[in-house]
Amino acid sequence: MAKNLLIVESPAKAKTIEGYLGKDFTVKSSYGHIRDLVKSEDAIDIEHGFKQKYEVPADKKQVVSELKKLAKEAETVWLASDEDREGEAISWHLFETLDLKEDKTKRIVFHEITKPAILRAIESPRKIDYNLVNAQQARRVLDRLVGFELSPVLWKKVKPSLSAGRVQSVAVRLIVEREREINKFNAEAAFRIVAIFGKGKEAFKAELPERFNKQEDAEKFLNDCIAAEFNVNSLETRPAKRSPAAPFTTSTLQQEASRKLGFSVSRTMSVAQKLYESGKITYMRTDSVNLSDLALQSAAQQIVSAYGEQYHQQRKYKTKSASAQEAHEAIRPTYFNEHTVDGDPAERRLYELIWKRAIASQMSEAQFERTVAKIGVSTRKEELVANGEVMKFDGFLKVYLESSDDEDDNQQDGDNAILPPLTKGQRLDLQEMTATERFSRPPARYTEASLVKKLEELGIGRPSTYAPTISTIQNRGYVVKEEREGKQRNFRVLTLKGGNIKKEEKTENTGAEKGKLFPTDIGAVVNDFLVQYFKGIVDFHFTASVEKQFDEIARGLKEWTDMIETFYKPFHQEVQTTIETADRASGERELGVHPESGKKVSVRIGRYGPFVQIGENDDEQKQYASLRAGQMIETITLEDAMELFKLPKKVGVFEDKDMTVAIGKFGPYIRHNSAFYSLPKGIDPLDVSEAQAVEIIQEKRKKDAEKLIKTFEENAEVKILNGRWGPYIEFGKQNVKIPKGKDPQSLTYQECKELAEAAEKEPKKAGKKFVKKK
DNA sequence: CAGTGAGCGAGCTTCCGCTTGACTT
16 A cells, blocks of 8 residues: 555546656545535524534535545655645645644645656645635635525515526626626717728728718818828837737636637637646646646657747736636647647637647747828828738747737728838829718627636636636526627718719618627626625625735735624624515506506516516516517517517418417527428418418428337327437337447337336436526 | 417425436427
8 A cells, every 4th residue: 555645626637647756655645625514504603703504515525534544554644735725725635634644745736737746745744724715614604695685585586496606696787787788788880981092913002090970071172082092101119019818727728729619618718628637738727827837848849840040039927817716737739749639629629729729829939010101181181001911930930829809890900910111202003982870889799708717807706617607607597698689770971982972871781699698687686686785796806805805815914704793793784674675666657658548567577587577567468478589578578569469360271270470589480280380481370371381380290200210000109210319219298318339220119118127227416406496 | 380368376486516427299
């Protein structure tokens, strides 16, 4: 038996370290935290110094008992969890739970998984830092108190099963408030003037820096240009440079993978996890931009040998985030000489991104020559401006260019263009000039990744929780990630060409969104409730201010119980008062009066979601209709609401059964004989003819028939179908995958039944547990 | 993917942060 037991948090790390340490060391993993507060209300004894009650959760029992056994046999136990608040607490929990002895236990830390770093750590062990542990306890207790007192208030005042917390509630608030900014935004139109000079390859664009608010002014400008002479008034060339971005942290990786690869934050994390487990990259949950000395050397070597000495420049980056705890390195390839890796396409692409970003971070800056030509118009005092850019040295751009969040279409032209050789005073030949009406844009909706960026800036959440937080707020129904169609908008274009001005009206699609986060009604109602009654908790700076106090605890300047006491007393009082005094929140809003009956029309959240109601008194005949996807209580109008009552509508009869058109969660559909048929896009659900409906039903049946492999005489409900992932059995409401090697064509009814029953008996544990329904 | 929107009441829900697997119609 080995003399030493060394415990780290992650099994992949354990494997690597074991290789460095030789056979005197057994290296094991705790798989993160091994204990947590009990679920019940008595987890924290508020009366007695907030004493906590911990337990080992069921899924950690085995890990703990194995570690316990190994610890007993070992001469020395080395606690090597991460060097941050949570890591220190993990060491402390291990010390307590494994019944370790003070004199046989050593606490060590390292920031990078390299042999010298680990050996150095072993040379200088220390004791558990109880100040740091206390800071973690304060963090844990605060989060539990906030979450488990606030959530029940929502159950009483809004709806059961809702949740609130220090992190998730702020995330929802950001999205709700952004949506409101967008709603109240008024686009301002202005005319943008762009001129094209020269012909063929010599042609280039110039733009007027000023914009015209009125069409007359734009038109006058164009008019003045008809007879004008254009000359280069000034020509200025100056050098410019661009530096590479720091290597990835969790949050920047999520952002870039979202922009460049279209990954959701959880997809990014699970692909990165695979790369980490197969030893391809360093740890993927980190807030550090630091690279180990070994990594710096190895990157330098790669850059010099692949691109040459002039492309290399060693850089050390500093984190900009105040909340960073930097227990790990930045995310980088384990071996820089592996430019690509095996694996599925997602792994390969993410690895490539990580490799390029880390390599580029150690490369020289790119150098440009930027030219600005100002062009005088003889009949006007304004000048047109042409920008040209020539790259003199590509530097890090040879490998990697960071993408950006703003997709400002106004900047597309002009920048990066190459200007033909020009001389001062040169007369230019105008080919064409346009005045295009452009609109100011509302603030952008959050994507998952840009929300993570914002949370990180506010110091809210940690690398390990960004992805789960995004999932939580969606699972609770506070937020939806959606694609929404834009609206058509007209804009005017004036074109000056050949001495004539042509006026046109064009249309563009605006406001279309894909993969953006939208608040739901319940999200908005819960947010408003929390902002009204618990302003302090959902304040954007709440986390920053408690973090400051955690730091003081960690430095031994403050008692953690004092801090919690000071926070808890007024907070708990607010909870009490709110329970006693606050009204139920349903987001109710009056829309006006029903034009025909004169009854009141209102909208609010009900048991089954948001709905419109006509009538209010008990004795009145009331009418109800659910809101549709994309409609919200706060923005729906009386007219929209009236439309809702026009459907469902009977459109005719087919095979002796009614055909009804309605709108559901996934859009308009026809219901016929208890089956659903989606309406193709472009057909107005209010204007579907009987013949059209029949056609849609038959079309769908034809498509289904193509998927069908086999049916059975015994039971028409049972079918074998071709699905996206191969053949499967549709057994009533249950779908069962056909095992590999079985020929779907030759399956009997009895076999199908057995497969279905076997699948029923073996419920998908994890799937059901983690993926909340609805 | 209907329409439903009353009321009773037992028993349940819920936080954040550290990990990995088992799970995908």
